[in-house]
Amino acid sequence: MGPPPGQRPVERSGRRALWLGIVALVTAFFFYPLGLVLGVAALVIGIRARRRARTARGTAPGAAPGIVLGSVGLAFSALSVALTVFLWPELSGYQECLGASNTSTDKTACRHEYYPKIEKKLDLPAGSMDKYGDLF
Numbered sequence: 001m002g003p004p005p006g007q008r009p010v011e012r013s014g015r016r017a018l019w020l021g022i023v024a025l026v027t028a029f030f031f032y033p034l035g036l037v038l039g040v041a042a043l044v045i046g047i048r049a050r051r052r053a054r055t056a057r058g059t060a061p062g063a064a065p066g067i068v069l070g071s072v073g074l075a076f077s078a079l080s081v082a083l084t085v086f087l088w089p090e091l092s093g094y095q096e097c098l099g100a101s102n103t104s105t106d107k108t109a110c111r112h113e114y115y116p117k118i119e120k121k122l123d124l125p126a127g128s129m130d131k132y133g134d135l136f
Helices: 013-030 032-055 063-086 088-100 104-121
Strands: none
Touching: 013 032, 013 063, 032 063, 063 088, 088 104
């Protein structure tokens, strides 16, 4: 069958790329390995949908925004992975210190030991990590 006369065919996988791009962007901030995978999936599906729509002289609604959102999610996830790899010794040492601490005084001691190391490695001003408290 096909589209009615006068209408262009619609490539429905463009919407799938849009949803994957949205989820990739959201998960890039909370669980970045998943954001990395979903960002790549949004790019691949969005590009394929646009190519198929162009070949069939149709449209692929959602494909372009899916490609953009997937790219942004992929970039944020890649940045998070790179930052984690760069700060791995400090972050893992801080987590081990917190795991071994029994009191809030011990946790504060861990913070005073590892926050300056992270600040030095990132070239941040001294004491700038203190406002983040227990975020790490």
